[in-house]
Amino acid sequence: MLIVDAHLDLAWSALQWNRDLTESAYTIRATEAGVPGKGRAQNTVALPEMRQGRIALSFVTMLARSTGHKREYLDYGSQAQAYGVAIGQLAYYRALEMDGQARILVDGSGLRAHIAEWENWESAGADPAETPPLGFVLSMESADPIRDPEQLEDWQQAGLRLLGPAHYGPGRYAGGTGTELGLSDLGEPLLREMTRLGMLLDLTHFSDEAFWESVRIYDGPVLASHNNCRALVPHQRQFSDEQLKLIIERDGVIGAAFDIWMLQPGFLRGDSSAGVFIDTVVDHINHVCQLAGNSRHAAIGTDLDGGFGREQSPCDLDTIADLQQLPSKLAARGYAEDDIKNIMHGNWLRLLYAAWGD
Numbered sequence: 531m532l533i534v535d536a537h538l539d540l541a542w543s544a545l546q547w548n549r550d551l552t553e554s555a556y557t558i559r560a561t562e563a564g565v566p567g568k569g570r571a572q573n574t575v576a577l578p579e580m581r582q583g584r585i586a587l588s589f590v591t592m593l594a595r596s597t598g599h600k601r602e603y604l605d606y607g608s609q610a611q612a613y614g615v616a617i618g619q620l621a622y623y624r625a626l627e628m629d630g631q632a633r634i635l636v637d638g639s640g641l642r643a644h645i646a647e648w649e650n651w652e653s654a655g656a657d658p659a660e661t662p663p664l665g666f667v668l669s670m671e672s673a674d675p676i677r678d679p680e681q682l683e684d685w686q687q688a689g690l691r692l693l694g695p696a697h698y699g700p701g702r703y704a705g706g707t708g709t710e711l712g713l714s715d716l717g718e719p720l721l722r723e724m725t726r727l728g729m730l731l732d733l734t735h736f737s738d739e740a741f742w743e744s745v746r747i748y749d750g751p752v753l754a755s756h757n758n759c760r761a762l763v764p765h766q767r768q769f770s771d772e773q774l775k776l777i778i779e780r781d782g783v784i785g786a787a788f789d790i791w792m793l794q795p796g797f798l799r800g801d802s803s804a805g806v807f808i809d810t811v812v813d814h815i816n817h818v819c820q821l822a823g824n825s826r827h828a829a830i831g832t833d834l835d836g837g838f839g840r841e842q843s844p845c846d847l848d849t850i851a852d853l854q855q856l857p858s859k860l861a862a863r864g865y866a867e868d869d870i871k872n873i874m875h876g877n878w879l880r881l882l883y884a885a886w887g888d
Contacts, residue, residue: 531857531871532648534878535588535850536785536831537734537756538575539671541619542593543835546603552631554578555849568799572839575850577631580664583851584656586648586875587635587665589692589755589831590623592616596674597699604837609677609702616675620688623666633663634689638886641665645879667882669732669755672697672706679719686727691886694732694755695720696740704744705737707767712739713747721748730885733757733777734831738766741773745780751885752780756787756831759817763795771821778818778827781884783877785831786814790842799838803845808852810844812859815873825869829877830856 544551547569549558555576562571580588594615595605606612626632635641647662669692676682682693695717696706703720705711713721721744724731730751733741745752754777760768769777769784777784791797793810818828834843834850846852860870 531854532584532586532645532652532875533830533853534875535585535834535853536753536783536829536878537669537671537787537833537836538588538590539593539833539836540575540588540590541622542591542604543573543575544622545619546615549573549576551576552578552629569835569837569839569841572841573835574840574843574847575835577626577664579849579851581661582658583849583853584648584652585664585850585853586645586662587641587667587878589669589878590666591669591671592619592675592690593671593697594619594675595672595697595699595701597701599699605699609674612675613677616670620668623668623689627663627666630663632666634666634668636689636691638883641879641882641886667691670694671732671735672701673703673720674701676703676720679716679723682720682723682729683727686729690729692730692732692753692755693724694734695744696735696737698735704740706735706740707737709737710739711737712743717743718747724748725750728885728887730881733769733773735767738770738773741769745776751881752777752782753881754782754784754831756785756833756836758787758792758814762813762817763792765792767792774818774821778822781827781881783827783829783881784818785829785878786811786818788832788834788843788847789836789838790844793844799842803841803843806844807846808844808855809859812856812863815860816863819869825865825872826877826880828873830874 559571594612596612668689673695695703703717760770815828
C-alpha cells in the first residue's frame with residue numbers, strides 16, 4: 531500500500547549527520563560502525579528503503595534553531611547561521627530533484643499526477659528498480675531560519691508549503707516543547723502572514739500556551755505532523771484530547787510518531803526498546819480515531835532518524851520499509867480497507883488537496 535509519511539528530517543540527516551541517503555540504510559550503518567554518538571550505525575531511513583516501503587510522498591523538513599542555547603549541528607549561535615543552514619538544506623532537496631531521486635510538489639495538480647504515477651507503477655507490477663521519484667512536500671520545523679515574517683513569502687516561492695513555528699525550547703516565534711512560553715512578538719505577525727499566503731500550520735512542538743494562542747489567531751488548515759496522545763503518554767510533548775479534538779474539528783490530521791519516548795510512558799533515552807512495538811503506534815492511531823469517531827484524522831508522521839535510530843524506534847522496526855506492517859496490524863484491530871487507506875495515505879492527500887485548492 532502506498533504511504534505518506536508526514537515527517538522526515540532527510541536534509542538534516544544528510545548534511546548535519548553527513549549521510550549519503552542515496553545509499554542503503556545498511557551501507558550507511560556500515561560506514562558509521564565505530565562512530566561515537568547517539569543513533570550512529572542505527573539509522574532506519576535512506577532513499578532505497580523509502581522506495582522499498584512505498585513511501586510515495588513525505589513531508590521533508592528544514593531544521594535549524596537559534597534559541598540562544600547552542601547545540602552542535604542543531605541550535606546555532608545566530609539567526610544568520612540558522613538561515614544559512616536552512617538554505618543549504620533546501621538546496622539539498624533541490625539537488626536530489628535534479629538527480630532524479632525526488633520530486634518537490636507545490637500544488638494540487640502536480641500532487642495528483644505524482645500519486646497517479648505511483649499508482650500506475652503499483653498496477654504495473656511494482657518493480658522496486660523502476661519506482662517513480664520520491665515525492666517531497668517541503669516543511670520547516672522551527673521557524674527560526676525565517677528572518678522576519680515578511681520573508682515568509684520568499685520561502686513560499688522557494689517551495690515551502692508547511693511550517694511548524696516551534697521546536698524544542700524558546701523559539702524566536704513561539705515557545706516549544708519543554709517551555710510554558712506563548713507566542714513571541716514575532717509570532718502573531720508570522721501567523722497572519724501564513725494565513726495570507728495560505729500556508730499550512732503544523733502545530734507540533736507548540737507549548738500548550740502557544741498552541742491555544744495560535745489557533746485563536748490562525749484560521750487556516752492545521753495539522754500535527756508527528757504527534758502522539760497525552761492520554762496514553764502523559765508528557766507535554768504529546769497533545770491532550772482537547773487539543774486533538776480541536777485539530778479534528780478543524781478537519782486537520784494527526785501523524786503518529788515512532789520515537790519510543792513518545793510511545794512508552796516513562797521511557798528514558800538510553801533505555802532498551804524491547805517491549806515497544808509497532809502495535810504501540812497503532813494504539814495512538816486508534817485513540818485519535820476513537821476521539822474523531824472515524825478514520826479521517828489519523829495518519830503517519832514517523833520522525834524516524836530524527837536524532838535517533840533503531841535504538842529508540844519500535845523493536846520490530848528495522849528500516850522505514852517496515853511501515854508496510856501497519857496495514858495488517860490495523861486490519862487485526864478491525865479497521866476496514868478504506869479506513870486503512872485513509873490512515874496510510876488518504877488523509878494527508880485530502881488535507882493537501884483541500885489546502886492547495888486544485
